[in-house]
Amino acid sequence: MTISSNLSLPSCGAGGGTCACRSQGLAALQALKSIWKNVPPNWAGADPCGDGWDGINCINNRVVTITLASINLSGQLSSDIAKLSELQTLDLSYNKDMIGPLPAAIGDVRKLSSLILVGCGFSGPVPPSIGSLQRLRYLSLNSNNFIGEIPPSIGNLANLYWLDLADNRLSGTIPVSNGSSPGLDMLVNTKHFHFGKNQLSGEIPPRLFNSNLTLIHLLLENNQLTGSIPSTVGLVRTLEVVRLDRNSLSGSVPQSLNNLTTVQELFLANNKLTGPLPNLTGMNLLNYVDMSNNSFDATDIPPWFSSLQSLTSLIMENTQIQGQLPVSLFSLFQLQTVLVGNPICNEGGNQNYCSIPQQSNSSYSTPAENCSPVSCTSDKISSPSCKCAYPYTGTLFFRAPSFSSFVNSSIFASLQQKLMVTFRSNSLPVDSVSLSNPTKNLDDYLVLNLHIFPSGQDYFNHTGISGMGFMLSNQTFKPPPEFGPFFFIGNSYPYFAGQTVGSHKSSNTSVIIGAAVGGTALFLLLLLAGVYAFRQKRRAESAAKKSDPFASWDPNTNSGGVPQLKGAKCFSFEELKRCTSNFAETNEIGTGGYGKVYRGTLPNGQLVAIKRAQQGSMQGGLEFKTEIELLSRVHHKNVVSLVGFCFEQGEQLLVYEYIANGTLKDSLSGRTGIRLDWMRRLRIALGAARGLQYLHDLANPPIIHRDIKSNNILLDERLNAKVADFGLSKPMGDSERGHVTTQVKGTMGYLDPEYYMTQQLTEKSDVYSFGVLLLELLTARSPIEKGKYIVREVKQVMDTTKDMYNLQSILDPIVASSMSSRSVEIFVDLSLRCVQELGANRPTMSEVVKEIENIMEMAGLNPNAESASTSASYEGVSKGFDHPYSNEGLFAYSGAYPPSKLEPK
Known part of the structure; x- marks a missing residue:
């Protein structure tokens, strides 16, 4: 598996030739190798791209990703990193011996979109030059030893989605803009502020919050913050998790807090808050509330205790609550309430609420899968499927789970299942996973041990470890909603091929060598005697196999010419x-x-x-x-x-x-009778994008589809999109990374003009076709209709100064009537980026997926939620159409059409 980049690849740098730029980049990686220890064994050749170094991905012979998680890497990150001008992803997570400062030169890697250094040993201040990384979307520096202040320049990162600086030693105040200096209040596209477990001080600045922010996680727990909670926090209506606990906040809780009707977890415990107990009426999605150990005014049980039907945990230790518990509270069977240290506990009859519940299932461990665990030798462990193997291990930390009881083991079973689904959908070599020992630590994080077992052999290779580490470090894995935000700290993996330890290895070596020497002489004699007959036989067999590749294939054995099939x-x-x-x-x-x-x-x-x-x-x-x-x-x-x-x-x-609801083309044209509103079109776009991203980034080998169009996107019974028809697909071997010269094939109207002109096929050719598909979703028009080309039509009519970019005349009326006009506009922007004339200026499918996820969130949709209803419930009357595999309409192009027919001028 190859981890690919998230952004497009412009040309190599101003004034520098392509060869010079490539040489400079490869020399930079060689320089980093010289100061790093425990690099992968195949880092031996002179060319990291051509020799296929583990953890290194290249496009056009330029390094675009470095992913080296959990391999016991040690050393420092030097200024040589700046010479990797095309680098887009850097993930060195879970290598605790990667130490020293983060060099200021990191700000010169201008195409970087993911900087992920979770669980390393980096120290010193976070360099302000990070603010120069305008394409950065993921900045994860948590669980290191960084000191100093949060650089205000981070506020310049307009595309930032994920900001995690937690569990360091950062100090000073939270920076906000002041007219001459940027600040974090400018990060209107960022969804995650994770700043917990630092030494931040001063007040939470009111200016930090405004109605333009789209934050969903605000994590400021376990710092040294003082002053009151600003009322402006109520302006951020998108918040889902708020952790302000374990600070020194004082004063009353602002009444505007209950404007946050989407908040599910609220932590205000262990502060110095005073005044009345806050009124949370209307916050109907709240699952978990903890206001313990504050100095609120004495009060009777407030009505909202029993009116919030989603509550599962209500932790109110030492909050001056008195009086009688309302009968309605007892009807919430799922609710666990803790009132220890309150006057109400001295009034009798409330014993069930006045003790801290013990976690009776803290020894939970994933059970075996209908098999008997086996006894393993050496460092191997028996997996849930009862196989001995060397697992990849680490610890999952959930910063705001919505439950406090561990008795229900099905909660952890759902997490285990979601992990397996994610590993397998990303084609990672995982046989099974095991979770064990759930506990709540002193930070109120849920902590779980994770063991991941290999498939097909008893150890992982470097690529497998890198893939799993990256999936967990860059938040590809999305846990079930009740677990909330998480991070993972992986252990170094010492069991790569040839590196496993055990006394049996050395004792067997001499036996093997002796047997080999003794058998060599006999083998050579037999070889000389039979070589002529063998060659004659091979010639005959080779001729037969050229005419019939299945000649030696018995489907019931693993002999001869059996294809390497997985499940077919x-x-x-x-x-x-x-x-x-x-x-x-x-x-x-x-x-x-x-x-x-x-x-x-x-x-x-x-x-x-x-x-x-x-x-x-x-x-x-x-x-x-x-x-x-x-x-x-x-x-x-x-x-x-x-x-x-x-x-x-x-x-x-x-x-x-069998896919029940036919092609996207047929639904857009009305033939199926299914009405696709704007929200459903967004979900279809995301599903199709994820499928195509998988083919580009995670299939082995990577695949260029070459025929993305609405006829090849099928819709299942829940209108989930599925990419289909691989008749023109082209696998990309290691020797073809970046591009492959091939006969032009595709479909008129969707075909990448750059591919047609150069015959150089790349993943960006699929991106172009996907951009046309997005325009089709917007307009419900065929790419070429009555001699007009949809790409050109949109560009001619478009006016960004007007509502919906003045495209109402060509938008499908269903889209034009959408209440979320801004999401439509951003969708148009993304579509036109995909159909840029030069492939280098188009985004990768990874970036497209993240952009559509952002658009869905803006439109109020959860991009990770499955459709809740079947197609039978969708508006529209079926017209009896039942041909989901029809190939009518546009013609497949295989070299027969002149350029003038491909893109009308």
């Missing part, structure tokens, strides 16, 4: 005849240049779509084998799954999962 089944032709009623016309659901598609029902009841090639369009056997091998490795919820195939009796058939 080999069907017999007779099986597929039976499940389609002998390919009956009534089961035909689509047709195209390749052949026909039939609906079938497997013996287990699963509905499938069977694509049968017609004789004139059949591929060669080798090409067909390559295609099924490629498709069998593609596993993502937003990519149509290959169930199996058939290659016999002169037939080529592909068996896919």
